[in-house]
Amino acid sequence: MFGSSLQVLRVNLTNHTISTQILSEETYRLYPGGKALAGYILLNELPTGIDPLSPDNILVCAAGLLTGAPVSTSTRYVVSAKSPLTLGFAQSEAGGFWGPELKMAGFEAVVITGKSEKPVYLFIKDGEAKILSAEHLWGKTTADAEKLIRDENEDDKIRVLQTGIAGENLVRYAGLTNDLRHFNGRGGLGAVFGSKNLRAIAVRGNGRYQQNAADATALMDVGKGLARRVKDSPLSWDLQSHGTIGLVALFQPAGMLPTRNFQEGLFDDWEKISWKGYEEKIFTHARSCYACAVRCKREVKVDGKVSEYGGPEYETVGAFGSNCGVGDIEIVAKANELCNAYMLDTISCGMTISFAMECYERGLLTKADTDGLDLRFGNADAMLTLIEKIAKREGFGDTLAEGSWRVARQIGMGAEEYSISCKRQELPMHEARGKFNVGIGYAISEIGADHLVVPHDGGFANSESYQFKEAAKLGMTNPQPTKVLNAEKMNHFYLMEQWISLENSIGFCFFGPSPRSFIQVEEVMASINHATGWNMSIEEAMRIGERATNMARLFNLREGFTREDDTLPKRIFSALPEGPLSETIIDYDEFQIALSELYRIKGWDTETGVPTPEKLTELGLGWTTTSK
Amino acid sequence: MIHVVVGGYLAFYTPGKQRAIDAPATPGMTITSLLEGIGIPAHEVALMVLNGEIITDPSVEVAGGDEVKFYSASDGG
Numbered sequence: 001m002f003g004s005s006l007q008v009l010r011v012n013l014t015n016h017t018i019s020t021q022i023l024s025e026e027t028y029r030l031y032p033g034g035k036a037l038a039g040y041i042l043l044n045e046l047p048t049g050i051d052p053l054s055p056d057n058i059l060v061c062a063a064g065l066l067t068g069a070p071v072s073t074s075t076r077y078v079v080s081a082k083s084p085l086t087l088g089f090a091q092s093e094a095g096g097f098w099g100p101e102l103k104m105a106g107f108e109a110v111v112i113t114g115k116s117e118k119p120v121y122l123f124i125k126d127g128e129a130k131i132l133s134a135e136h137l138w139g140k141t142t143a144d145a146e147k148l149i150r151d152e153n154e155d156d157k158i159r160v161l162q163t164g165i166a167g168e169n170l171v172r173y174a175g176l177t178n179d180l181r182h183f184n185g186r187g188g189l190g191a192v193f194g195s196k197n198l199r200a201i202a203v204r205g206n207g208r209y210q211q212n213a214a215d216a217t218a219l220m221d222v223g224k225g226l227a228r229r230v231k232d233s234p235l236s237w238d239l240q241s242h243g244t245i246g247l248v249a250l251f252q253p254a255g256m257l258p259t260r261n262f263q264e265g266l267f268d269d270w271e272k273i274s275w276k277g278y279e280e281k282i283f284t285h286a287r288s289c290y291a292c293a294v295r296c297k298r299e300v301k302v303d304g305k306v307s308e309y310g311g312p313e314y315e316t317v318g319a320f321g322s323n324c325g326v327g328d329i330e331i332v333a334k335a336n337e338l339c340n341a342y343m344l345d346t347i348s349c350g351m352t353i354s355f356a357m358e359c360y361e362r363g364l365l366t367k368a369d370t371d372g373l374d375l376r377f378g379n380a381d382a383m384l385t386l387i388e389k390i391a392k393r394e395g396f397g398d399t400l401a402e403g404s405w406r407v408a409r410q411i412g413m414g415a416e417e418y419s420i421s422c423k424r425q426e427l428p429m430h431e432a433r434g435k436f437n438v439g440i441g442y443a444i445s446e447i448g449a450d451h452l453v454v455p456h457d458g459g460f461a462n463s464e465s466y467q468f469k470e471a472a473k474l475g476m477t478n479p480q481p482t483k484v485l486n487a488e489k490m491n492h493f494y495l496m497e498q499w500i501s502l503e504n505s506i507g508f509c510f511f512g513p514s515p516r517s518f519i520q521v522e523e524v525m526a527s528i529n530h531a532t533g534w535n536m537s538i539e540e541a542m543r544i545g546e547r548a549t550n551m552a553r554l555f556n557l558r559e560g561f562t563r564e565d566d567t568l569p570k571r572i573f574s575a576l577p578e579g580p581l582s583e584t585i586i587d588y589d590e591f592q593i594a595l596s597e598l599y600r601i602k603g604w605d606t607e608t609g610v611p612t613p614e615k616l617t618e619l620g621l622g623w624t625t626t627s628k
Numbered sequence: 629m630i631h632v633v634v635g636g637y638l639a640f641y642t643p644g645k646q647r648a649i650d651a652p653a654t655p656g657m658t659i660t661s662l663l664e665g666i667g668i669p670a671h672e673v674a675l676m677v678l679n680g681e682i683i684t685d686p687s688v689e690v691a692g693g694d695e696v697k698f699y700s701a702s703d704g705g
Contacts, residue, residue: 234641238636251702253675253699430704434702435702452704458700
């Protein structure tokens with residue numbers, strides 16, 4: 001077919017066998033990559049109840065239909081498995097160059113099963129793959145490992161997706177990186193790599209997306225138009241000008257900057273970690289993902305020289321900055337570098353350290369527990385020391401490597417309230433008490449709390465706003481304030497969740513398509529249809545997103561998740577102590593009513609949240625009732 | 629003059645895409661007319677702060693010496 005090779009590379013690490021599976025176009029149209037294809041494979045093949053760090057787990061690394069297309073922001077791929085952090089469906093997307101390179105090498109996805117006896121990496125080149133020893137890479141930083149792989153294969157254009165020392169040590173929130181600065185951070189997928197003795201998947205391809213597009217000229221015209229327009233949209237202009245770090249200066253005045261483990265929403269030193277401080281102290285230049293005109297990535301100096309690992313995104317600035325009480329952007333950049341060298345998810349790492357800081361300040365932990373560290377908020381040296389210890393599972397770091405939810409249950413004495421997590425995964429740096437649908441999203445998300453799978457309320461409050469007008473093309477009808485939960489708000493959620501799930505399936509970045517950014521709904525659809533020759537409607541595209549979300553839901557239900565797991569940390573149901581949100585709460589009862597309404601809209605049982613047989617049939621998922 | 633600070637993507641609409649500007653005050657000027665004068669679409673403003681206090685009514689009058697801050701919606705990222 002056009003737009004896809006339909007080829008899935010199958011690698012069994014137990015017996016070191018490699019094969020290629022060819023999907024049918026009919027199947028691919030229902031599950032066109034990314035989240036959708038990963039869900040389809042896992043739901044079909046992964047037995048229920050396995051230990052996610054055992055050889056039984058299955059890793060899926062899936063590009064999307066449009067990954068690598070000459071259209072800005074279509075760079076993303078998904079890595080998926082059973083999560084060692086949440087014990088549910090793991091899905092983490094990243095941009096960069098690895099996804100496009102996989103497509104250029106002739107594959108839509110790589111599926112890894114089993115466990116190698118010794119450390120290995122996989123090298124894929126132009127339709128061929130081989131398993132190579134990684135014994136010399138084990139214990140190396142990600143920068144050193146990437147250089148070794150490129151050097152020994154005599155090609156500096158090889159794109160390397162890898163975990164690091166944290167993944168080797170099975171830290172439950174170890175992540176993955178490609179090109180040292182693009183991350184599949186969430187869900188502990190680096191630990192799954194480590195559990196399989198798999199350090200990396202290196203890829204090199206000489207194909208080009210356009211060679212297999214149904215109408216390459218029309219597709220490239222869409223891409224050229226977007227490249228010209230990127231500076232003409234306020235949303236993409238802002239991303240290009242300030243990256244994601246601009247959010248600090250938006251959240252502080254709204255009282256929504258997560259501070260000291262979400263105890264507060266205002267941070268006195270906010271300006272030092274805002275774009276102003278970032279630009280003055282560490283910023284060197286902007287950088288892009290593959291063929292992307294937005295160029296939101298930031299490069300920085302650390303310890304006086306340009307870092308090999310890129311600059312911290314907003315999430316990292318929040319997690320190690322205000323959230324740990326550290327008002328020093330240079331320290332935050334150092335924390336970012338350490339996490340990326342060892343390959344830790346900066347969100348869960350920062351949040352687990354802030355959890356420990358709160359426990360320490362409340363007397364639930366002492367220096368006897370923390371290897372002598374005075375673990376008060378703002379102690380930057382202790383924070384940096386702990387990152388090293390966590391990655392290497394040394395001393396108190398070995399405890400924190402389990403993530404805040406598990407550590408809280410070890411400590412007891414009420415520490416459970418200080419793990420700010422949903423489905424065992426720590427919250428990202430968006431304060432749900434200031435945008436209630438983000439709270440709904442954290443609670444209901446199949447991967448645990450995450451900011452890139454949920455709609456953010458702010459753009460849908462005014463019928464004249466650009467974001468609302470774009471969302472109206474998807475069916476949104478009535479603008480709603482940010483801090484309410486009602487039936488209309490749940491309809492907003494339902495529509496936007498489908499659209500975002502589609503983006504995560506076909507390979508678009510959150511910062512590309514509207515409503516979040518500048519690529520209009522018609523241009524997304526044109527890209528799909530020019531690439532494939534299909535005549536896909538918006539409705540069919542939305543069903544792809546909805547289907548993918550339902551598969552992830554079914555995965556979790558199979559693993560024993562229930563409605564009780566669709567909730568928020570107790571702290572988020574109470575008001576912040578001061579600032580603009582000091583009189584705002586997410587009412588627990590209203591939250592439950594809204595959740596039931598959302599279940600109803602989704603075609604799920606309103607009490608249990610289980611998709612109804614009718615909904616599964618409507619989505620073409622009748623087969624799931626007989627899968628493993 | 630009224631000191632105006634903008635946050636988020638609202639700087640896209642200011643002269644020279646500046647984050648802080650001084651706008652001339654006129655008799656009877658309101659938040660709405662201040663926004664119009666600068667060229668910021670009111671429907672893109674999610675948060676307004678007048679002299680340190682959050683306000684929601686765009687018909688509030690402003691005068692020379694005031695500081696007004698406008699912020700766009702905060703989205704994911």
